[in-house]
Amino acid sequence: xxxxxxxxxxxxxxxxxxxxxxxxxxxxxxxxxxxxxxxxxxxxxxxxxxxxxxxxxxxxxxxxxxxxxxxxxxxxxxxxxxxxxxxxxxxxxxxxxxxxxxxxxxxxxxxxxxxxxxxxxxxxxxxxxxxxxxxxxxxxxxxxxxxxxxxxxxxxxxxxxxxxxxxxxxxxxxxxxxxxxxxxxxxxxxxxxxxxxxxxxxxxxxxxxxxxxxxxxxxxxxxxxxxxxxxxxxxxxxxxxxxxxxxxxxxxxxxxxxxxxxxxxxxxxxxxxxxxxxxxxxxxxxxxxxxxxxxxxxxxxxxxxxxxxxxxxxxxxxxxxxxxxxxxxxxxxxxxxxxxxxxxxxxxxxxxxxxxxxxxxxxxxxxxxxxxxxxxxxxxxxxxxxxxxxxxxxxxxxxxxxxxxxxxxxxxxxxxxxxxxxxxxxxxxxxxxxxxxxxxxxxxxxxxxxxxxxxxxxxxxxxxxxxxxxxxxxxxxxxxxxxxxxxxxxxxxxxxxxxxxxxxxxxxxx
Amino acid sequence: xxxxxxxxxxxxxxxxxxxxxxxxxxxxxxxxxxxxxxxxxxxxxxxxxxxxxxxxxxxxxxxxxxxxxxxxxxxxxxxxxxxxxxxxxxxxxxxxxxxxxxxxxxxxxxxxxxxxxxxxxxxxxxxxxxxxxxxxxxxxxxxxxxxxxx
Numbered sequence: 001x002x003x004x005x006x007x008x009x010x011x012x013x014x015x016x017x018x019x020x021x022x023x024x025x026x027x028x029x030x031x032x033x034x035x036x037x038x039x040x041x042x043x044x045x046x047x048x049x050x051x052x053x054x055x056x057x058x059x060x061x062x063x064x065x066x067x068x069x070x071x072x073x074x075x076x077x078x079x080x081x082x083x084x085x086x087x088x089x090x091x092x093x094x095x096x097x098x099x100x101x102x103x104x105x106x107x108x109x110x111x112x113x114x115x116x117x118x119x120x121x122x123x124x125x126x127x128x129x130x131x132x133x134x135x136x137x138x139x140x141x142x143x144x145x146x147x148x149x150x151x152x153x154x155x156x157x158x159x160x161x162x163x164x165x166x167x168x169x170x171x172x173x174x175x176x177x178x179x180x181x182x183x184x185x186x187x188x189x190x191x192x193x194x195x196x197x198x199x200x201x202x203x204x205x206x207x208x209x210x211x212x213x214x215x216x217x218x219x220x221x222x223x224x225x226x227x228x229x230x231x232x233x234x235x236x237x238x239x240x241x242x243x244x245x246x247x248x249x250x251x252x253x254x255x256x257x258x259x260x261x262x263x264x265x266x267x268x269x270x271x272x273x274x275x276x277x278x279x280x281x282x283x284x285x286x287x288x289x290x291x292x293x294x295x296x297x298x299x300x301x302x303x304x305x306x307x308x309x310x311x312x313x314x315x316x317x318x319x320x321x322x323x324x325x326x327x328x329x330x331x332x333x334x335x336x337x338x339x340x341x342x343x344x345x346x347x348x349x350x351x352x353x354x355x356x357x358x359x360x361x362x363x364x365x366x367x368x369x370x371x372x373x374x375x376x377x378x379x380x381x382x383x384x385x386x387x388x389x390x391x392x393x394x395x396x397x398x399x400x401x402x403x404x405x406x407x408x409x410x411x412x413x414x415x416x417x418x419x420x421x422x423x424x425x426x427x428x429x430x431x432x433x434x435x436x437x438x439x440x441x442x443x444x445x446x447x448x449x450x451x452x453x454x455x456x457x458x459x460x461x462x463x464x465x466x467x468x469x470x471x472x473x474x475x476x477x478x479x480x481x482x483x484x485x486x487x488x489x490x491x492x493x494x495x496x497x498x499x500x501x502x503x504x505x506x507x508x509x510x
Numbered sequence: 511x512x513x514x515x516x517x518x519x520x521x522x523x524x525x526x527x528x529x530x531x532x533x534x535x536x537x538x539x540x541x542x543x544x545x546x547x548x549x550x551x552x553x554x555x556x557x558x559x560x561x562x563x564x565x566x567x568x569x570x571x572x573x574x575x576x577x578x579x580x581x582x583x584x585x586x587x588x589x590x591x592x593x594x595x596x597x598x599x600x601x602x603x604x605x606x607x608x609x610x611x612x613x614x615x616x617x618x619x620x621x622x623x624x625x626x627x628x629x630x631x632x633x634x635x636x637x638x639x640x641x642x643x644x645x646x647x648x649x650x651x652x653x654x655x656x657x658x659x660x
Contacts, residue, residue, distance in 0.1 A: 055649045168564055172522055175557040179529055182553065186536075186546035193546055194532055217595070224591050224622075225584035390625055394618040395637040397591070398611045401598060402641050405607060406651050415599050422592060429577060430514045448549045456543040 004130055011357030015365055020060050020358065027064035028366045031071020032373055032381060034088075036079050038223065038389065040396060041088040042072030042312075043328040043435075044215035048399055050208060050336055051406040058340035059355040063362040065336050066316070069329045070122060070363065073272060073309040074370045075381070077114040081107055081301075082235065082382055090272035090308035093280040093300070100296035108239025108378075113250050113298055114305040115374035116242070121258030121306035122367040125313035128262055129320075130360050133349065136321035140346035143322075145453040146464050150474035152447040155324045157481040158268040159436045167485030170436045173427070177440025178447075180205050187449050200412040207335040208407045210441050213420025214427070214434045215328070216400040220393050221425045235379055246298055253283050253299035254306045261307030265314025268326035271435075272308035272315075279307030313363060320356055322346060324443070328435040331442045339407075511577050512568050519565035526557030590622045606656035608646075612638050 034045035053061035076091030081098035101110040160170035183194045184204025195201040257279040264275035283303035284293045323344035325331040404417035458464035537545035601610045619630035
C-alpha cells in the first residue's frame with residue numbers, strides 16, 4: 001500500500017514535467033476530437049498518430065497515446081448526444097438516451113452527467129489500476145512459457161467469445177491475424193516463411209501498416225460512402241449545470257457503471273463497448289424509472305458513459321501487468337511500447353517504473369483536463385462538429401499514408417497499409433470483426449515462441465500445459481472461452497425451437 | 511449476408527490451403543522441438559475447420575438480413591478514393607510523396623466529394639502544412655522526392 005503510494009508520488013513527479021504535461025494535454029485534446037468524429041475511433045487515431053511519437057521519449061509517447069485512448073471515450077459523447085450518431089462504438093448506448101434528452105432541451109445535462117460520470121469512474125479505475133496491476137505483475141513473475149502461451153491464447157479466444165458479433169467470425173479473423181504474423185522469418189530457427197521471394201517481407205509484416213490500414217483507411221473509405229453533413233443541436237454553457245435531483249438520480253448509476261466497466265475492462269476482448277451496453281442494461285434493472293430508458297434516461301447516460309471510461313482504464317491492467325492487450329486500443333499501446341524498444345511483460349513495472357507510474361499518474365491529470373474540456377468547453381467542441389466530415393476525410397487518408405511511410409521509410413509499407421485498408425473495408429462490409437485480427441497480430445509471436453519453447457522443454461509432451469495448477473487453470477479458461485459461444489448458440493437454437501413448438505401448439509388449439 | 515458469408519468462408523479456406531501448401535517444404539519437427547512448419551500447419555488447420563463451419567452454417571441458413579452495401583454513388587466515391595490512394599503509391603517515386611499527396615487531396619475534395627474550391631484549397635494547405643511541420647521539420651523524415659526535387 002505504502003509502496004504503491006510512493007510509486008504514485010514518483011509517477012506524479014514524472015507526469016508533471018512540463019513536456020509531459022503538454023503531451024498529455026495534446027493527447028486528451030486529440031482523443032476528444034477523434035472520439036467526436038463519427039468516421040474514426042480511438043484505436044484508429046492512436047495508430048495514425050503513433051509515428052509522430054518516434055521523436056519523443058517513450059514515457060511521454062505512451063502518456064500521449066493513452067490520452068487519445070481515454071479522451072476518445074469523452075469525445076464520443078458529444079456526437080452521440082448532439083447528432084445521434086455514436087462518435088465511437090463505446091458511445092452507442094449514449095446515443096439512445098442522450099439524443100432523446102437533447103430533443104427535450106436537456107443536451108447540457110446529458111453532456112454534463114457524462115463528463116462527471118466519466119471523470120469519477122476514470123479516477124476510480126486509475127486508483128484501482130494502481131493497486132491491482134503491481135500485485136498481478138508480481139504474481140505473473142511465476143509464469144513460464146506454458147502459462148504465456150495459454151495467456152496469449154486466452155487473449156485471442158476470449159476476444160472472440162466475449163466481444164460483440166459472431167464468435168465464429170471473430171475466431172476466423174484471429175486466425176487471419178495469426179497467418180499475417182507468420183509472414184517473415186521463423187522466430188526460433190530463422191527460416192523464411194510465406195515471403196514468396198520478397199525481401200521486404202523477410203522482417204515480417206509490421207503491426208502499424210495493419211492497424212493503420214484496418215482502422216484508419218478502412219473506416220474513412222466506409223465513411224466516404226455517404227454524406228456526413230451533420231447538423232448538431234446547439235448547447236450553451238448555462239445549460240451544463242446539473243440540478244440536485246439530477247445528481248441524486250445519477251450518483252448510484254455512476255458508481256454501478258464504473259464498477260461494471262472496470263471489471264469488464266479487465267476481461268480480454270470485452271472492452272468499453274461491451275462495458276457500456278452491460279452497464280446500461282444493469283442500470284435499467286436498478287433504476288427507479290426503467291420506463292424512461294430509450295426515451296431520455298439521464299441515469300442510463302451516466303451509467304454507460306461511466307462504464308466505457310472505466311473499462312478503457314481497466315483494460316490497461318492486463319496490458320501493463322502481463323503484456324497481454326485485451327482490446328484494439330491497448331494492442332496499439334503495446335505496439336508503441338515495442339516500437340520504443342521496451343519489452344512488455346510482468347517485469348515492466350520494475351524495469352520501467354518511470355514509464356508505468358508516469359502513465360498511471362498521467363491518467364489522473366488527463367482526466368482532470370478532460371473534465372475541464374467537457375464541462376465549460378463542451379459548446380466549443382460541439383461547434384467543431386459543424387465542420388463537414390468530407391473536409392477531414394482526405395486529410396486522414398494522407399496522414400495515414402505519410403505515417404505508414406514514416407514508420408519504415410519505405411513505399412512498400414505504404415502499399416502494405418493500403419492493402420490492409422482495402423481488406424479492412426471489405427471486412428466492414430462482410431461484418432467481419434477487425435479487433436481480433438489486430439490482437440492476433442500482436443500476440444502471435446509471443447504465442448508461437450512460448451508454445452515451441454514449452455514443447456522443447458517437455459520434449460514434445462502436451463502434459464506441460466496441465467502439470468502446473470496455474471497452467472491447468474489457464475487451459476480450462478481457454479476451453480471455457482471456446483465452449484461459451486457454442487453453449488450460447490445451442491441454448492439459442494433450443495429456445496427458438498421451443499418457441500416455434502409452443503406457437504404451433506397454440507395455433508392447433510385454436 | 512448469406513452470399514457474403516459463403517464468400518468469406520471460401521476466401522479463408524483458400525488462405526488456409528495456401529498457408530499449408532506454401533510451408534509444407536519446411537520441417538514440421540526439427541530434432542527435439544517443433545520446426546518452422548509447426549505453427550503454419552495448426553493455424554491453417556484451424557482456419558480450414560472454422561471456414562468450413564462458417565460455410566456449412568451459411569449454406570444451411572435460409573433467411574438472412576441484407577448487408578450494409580453502398581448505393582451506386584457511394585460505391586463510386588469509394589472506388590475513386592481507392593484508385594487515388596494506389597496512384598499516390600505508384601506516382602510517389604516520380605513526382606514526390608508530398609506533391610502527389612497534395613494532388614490526391616485536391617482530387618478527393620474537388621472531384622470526388624464536389625466541395626467548393628476555396629475551402630478545399632484551405633483544407634489542403636492546412637493539412638500539408640501540418641504534415642510538413644510534424645514529419646519533415648520536426649521528425650526529420652526524408653520523403654521520396656520526384657523529378658522536380660520536392
